[in-house]
Amino acid sequence: MPRADRRPPAWDAVVRAAALALAGALLGGPAPAHARPRTVLEAARVDSFEAKLDLLSRVDFERYQIFAVDPEPREATKLLLGQRIGARGTGSFVHPRFWRWSLAINVLLIEDLLRGELASVQPALDAPSLAEADRFRVDAEYDARWTFLGEHPYPVTVFATRGTQLLSRIFQSNYWLTTSTYGASAAWHNDVFPISVQYTFQRNDGEERELTSSDEVHQLQVGGQREGTRATVRLDYRMTDYHNRVFAGVDYLIHRLDLDHQYKLDADGTWLLGTRVRAQRRETDRNTFSEVRLLESLQLTPDRSLRLRTRYELAWWRLDAEDVLENVGWLEARHQLYKSLTTTLHARVTHDLGDSGDRLDAAVGGALLYRKQLGPSLVMVHGYQGLAGWSRSSSDLVEARVVDEPLTLVGEIPVRLAFADVDQATVDVVDATRTIRYLRGRDFELFTSGADTLIRRLLGGDIPEGASVLVSYTHATTGVASGRSAEHRYTGRLETTAWDWIRLYAEYGYQDLERWGSLHDHLSAHELKTGVEATLWNAHASAEYHLYATERFTAHELTATSSVLLPLSGSFEPVFGVRENYIHIDALDEHKNAFQVFTEAQLPLGDALSASWRATLDWELGGANDGLFLNGRARVTWRWRKLTLWFEYETRLAQKELEAYGRHSVSLNFRREL
Structure with missing residues (x-):
């Protein structure tokens, strides 16, 4: 052996x-x-580990030709060669109780052939800066998070994100915007008063002279909460330091400290006693504002739909060199009509005693609040407030007004909302700055971009069956270096159905638009729409009348549409349709007729290959710019295991009296996950 x-x-x-x-x-x-x-x-x-290699290649070719009223035609050719190569990994090191991390890295490679060629196209642009601008861009994008848990009750998280966007505009220099965010957060779990701390630094670097392209923001937040059987104590401190590297006069520094205490006077919480202390200081380049507030409140909630509350508030605040002592008494009654609709009635008396004299105000009012639950921790709020009051200062003043409270999002915005968070709707959210850019739900749509905000299609909700009421509010604001604009649009819509295949609707809307800058302009308009839609088997038809009236002109519009779905096979069902549109403008005595043919379809070519297309052909007559317009897009996709390859072609062609242009875009995309 x-x-x-x-x-x-x-x-x-x-x-x-x-x-x-x-x-x-x-x-x-x-x-x-x-x-x-x-x-x-x-x-x-290693407790868990997941790594993916993501390759995305894109080649864009676009050509523009515009022949308008200019003496010479303008023409530009643009070719973008882009590569995004990235990897993502998540996991735990040693043990999930000790370490946890996630990392995503992308390398952005883009060659912009339009750089340096615009000087001859638009002499107004700065030719030397364009010629010296980088035509090649190699940039790193990442999203890294690291959490140390340990065996102690104070986990620490460190995070860093960086992303670059390329905004392409016709006959203008491409616009690069890079956003970097760094920060850390920590939490201390204990039985006495759990507390959390988070610091974030965000920097935007862009090539355009716009407010959001060259700013830095420091934010510090400290919060804690303790809940007992009857008492709840909350602490919240926030510091925000904003600095703009290009524009002067817009920097600010804010400190705010809130301490809340709520106590249930009975076991079920019908009677609730509350105390709040707030200290705040705001410093700008123009002035300094400081305040301290003490608020005492008593609340009665006899049932879930009714709430009565009275409160007293004592405040001291200073604006520059003026001190003011303020006393406020408040009585409020709130009733919830439906699940998302709440009415409020209140009465208020305010007495201000300051260096410049005293002031006594009394007011009664009411409010209508619309509250939409978007997810477990995200709420959308919008309301209207009516107020009638009397004021005694140097002279008596009696006033009545209606205030449109801006729509706000309250709560935590997740990085990626699940379908369940928005009522099983389509969701596209969040960029590197972790702010909502586009959110679409079953009965609402939200879009934000920089200083622009657009909200539309908000369902009134909880309306008795038989008819649907659609209440819509749109608020859009735009702010750039050259000026700004604000738009408010209110819409009410009533819909009903007949025989399960006919839908009738009527809609009224009011629009208020105002622009500031080199020119000041104000526009208000009334809109009225009424129509009918019918769907029977594979055919669809609709007719609509639209009235648009302003102080300057009134426009009438008639639209008729018909389409048919052809079930050629089980998975190939193309749609073909026609649309007729007639517009008459009173002030200009202008008539315009527009005829459109459209088609769209999805065509499976096998288990791994598919194709789709969408195209419209418009023909306008009778207007100031008659002619033809073609807009089409075709896409072929091939999938094999974790490999996806797709080819996309898009064209926009116009042959009209005042202009003729053509745009062709070809892109080839490759994606591989490992």
Whole structure:
């Protein structure tokens, strides 16, 4: 028998235990004396790990030709060669109780052939800056998060994100915008007063002279909460330091401290006593504002739909060199009509005593509040407030007004909303700055971009069956260096159905638009729409009358549409249709007729290959710019395992009296996940 076979049976176990102990010492330090081999093995393993390699290649070719009223035609050719190569990994090191991390890295490679060619196209642009601008862009994008848990009750998280956007505009220099965010957060879990701290620094670097292209924001937030059987204590401190590197006069620094205490006077919380202390200081380049507020409140909630509350508020605030002492008494009644609709009635008396004199105000009012639950921790709020009051200062003043409270989002905005968070709707959210850019739900749509905000299609909700009421509010604001604009649009819509295949609707809207800048312009308009839609088998038809009236002109519009779905096979059902549109403008005595043919379809070509197209052909007559307009897009997609390859072609062609242009875009995209 060989010598190796005469080793004791326990020798292998001893060697294996020693090897595991050595591995544990190298990976996690010396093992405790009571550690067993199984414990070392668990500590040395990687709890979870997932890595994906994401390759996205895109080649865009676009050509523009515009022949308008200019003496010379303008023409530009643009070719963008782009590559995004990235990887993402998530996992835990040593043990999920100790380390947790996630990392996503992209490398952005783009060649912009339009740079340096615009000087001859638009002499108004700065030719030297265009010629010296980079035509090649290599940029790193990342999203990294690291959490240390340990065995102590204070986990620490460090995060860093960076992303670059390329905004392309016809006959203008492409616009690069890079956003970087760095920060850290920590939490201290204890039985006395749990607390959390988070610091964030965000920097935007862009090539355009716009407010959001060259700013830096420091934010510090400290919060904590303790809930007892009857008492709840909350602490919240926020610091925001905003600095713009290009524009002067817009920097500010804000400190705010809130301390809330609520106490239930009875076991079920029908009577609630509340106290709030707030201290705030806001410094800008123009002035300094400081305030301290003490608020005492008593609340009665006899049932879930009714709430009565009275409160008293004592405040001191200073604006520059003026001190003001303020006393406020408030009585409020709130009733919830439906699940998302609430009415409020209130009365208020305010007495201000300041260096410039005293002021006494009394007011009664009411409010209508619309509240939409977008998700477990995200609420959309919009309301209207009516107020009638009397004021005594240097002279008596009686006033009545209606205030449109801006729509706000309250709560935590997740990085990626799940379908369940928006009523099983289509969702596209969030950029590198972790702010909502586009959100579409079953009965609402939200779009934000920089200083622009657009909200539309908000369902009134909880309306009795038989008819649907659609209440819509749109608020859009735009702010750039050259000026700004604000738009408010209110819409009410009533819909009903007949025989399950006919839908009737009527809609009224009011629009208020105002622009500031080199020119000041104000526009208000009334809109009225009424129509009918019918769907029977595979055919669809609709007719609509639209009235648009302003102080300057009145426009009438008639639209008729018909389309048919052809079930050529089980998975190939193309749609073909026609649309007729007639417009008459009174002030200009202008008539315009527009005829459109459209088609769209999805065509499966096999298990891995598919195609789709969408095209419209418009023909306008009778207007100031008659002619033809073609807009089409075709796409072919091939999927094999984790490889996706798609080819996309898009064209926009116009042949009209005042202009003729053509745009062709070809893109080839490649994506591979590993």
